[in-house]
Amino acid sequence: MKVRVIRRRVKTLYTRSRIPGVDWSVNQYVGCSFACPYCYAKNVVGEKEGEWGSWVVAKVNAPELARKRVSGRVVMSTVSDPYQPVEAELKLTRSVLRFMDKRNELSILTKSPLVTRDIDLFRLFNSIEVGLTVNSFEGREKALLEPMTPVMKARINALQELHDAGLRTYAFVSPIIPGVTDVSDIVEETRDFVDHYFFEVLNLRKAGEGFESTLRENFPESHRVLTRAELFRAFIDGLISEVRSLGIRGEGIETHFRGWGFVRL
Numbered sequence: 001m002k003v004r005v006i007r008r009r010v011k012t013l014y015t016r017s018r019i020p021g022v023d024w025s026v027n028q029y030v031g032c033s034f035a036c037p038y039c040y041a042k043n044v045v046g047e048k049e050g051e052w053g054s055w056v057v058a059k060v061n062a063p064e065l066a067r068k069r070v071s072g073r074v075v076m077s078t079v080s081d082p083y084q085p086v087e088a089e090l091k092l093t094r095s096v097l098r099f100m101d102k103r104n105e106l107s108i109l110t111k112s113p114l115v116t117r118d119i120d121l122f123r124l125f126n127s128i129e130v131g132l133t134v135n136s137f138e139g140r141e142k143a144l145l146e147p148m149t150p151v152m153k154a155r156i157n158a159l160q161e162l163h164d165a166g167l168r169t170y171a172f173v174s175p176i177i178p179g180v181t182d183v184s185d186i187v188e189e190t191r192d193f194v195d196h197y198f199f200e201v202l203n204l205r206k207a208g209e210g211f212e213s214t215l216r217e218n219f220p221e222s223h224r225v226l227t228r229a230e231l232f233r234a235f236i237d238g239l240i241s242e243v244r245s246l247g248i249r250g251e252g253i254e255t256h257f258r259g260w261g262f263v264r265l
C-alpha cells in the first residue's frame, strides 16, 4: 500500500494522557502504516485522511516542541508507531529525541527493530525505558492479524540489543487472543533481556467490526471465548494464574473486562 505523508505544523506535542500510569503522550506521527487491522488508534484519530495505514501525519515542528520540561511519565507513542517505515527516511522521531529535555521520564513503545538506531540518544536520558510489542503471531496468524509489522524474531533481537546496550527494557505482550497468543512462550523467549512486562488482552470492541469478522471466520474458538461471558471469565482467570506463575516482574494485565479491568501483578 502506498503511504501518503501529510506534513503539518502543530501547536503542542505533549498531551495529557488518561492511560493508567501515563501522564503525557507524545505522538510526532499520527496514523501508522503498519496498519494493524485490530489497531485501536484508528478509532481515536478517525479515518478522515483515508483508509487506516494509507496515510501518516508528520508533525514537522515536533522537535522544537519537544524541548518542554514536563513532570511525570511520558509515553511515545499512543496513536502511532514512532519507528514505522517512514521514520527511516524522515528521522522525525530521532530529531524529537535529540531536542527533548533529557530530564523527562520517557517510555518508548514500538513494534520495529529500527528503534535500535537511536540507542546513542536513549543513553542521554536520565530516566528511560524502551519497549517492544510482542505477540506470537507467525505464518498464517501473522498474515491475518498483523501482516505489515516486523517479524517477531526481529523484535526479540531488538530487545536483546537494547538490553545489551545497558538500557531498561520492557515487553508489551499484546494483543492476547485466546488460543493464539502464547504468553508463556513469549516470556521464555525474552526473559533474559526484558526487565518487566505489561500484558493486554485484545479489546474486541475497540478492534472494530472488520477485525471481529476476521476473527470469527478464521479463529472461531478464540472469537467464542472473547464474546461469551462464562468462557471469557474462565480464560481471564487462567491467564492471571499463568502470568503470576511465570516468576517475572509483571506490571499488570489489561483485561478489558468489566469487574477486573487492569489487574496488578
Ligand code: SF4
Residues within 6 Å of the ligand: 032, 033, 034, 035, 036, 038, 039, 040, 041, 078, 079, 080, 081, 111
Ligand atoms: S503498530 Fe500500533 S499504532 Fe501502528 S497500526 Fe499497529 S497497533 Fe496501530
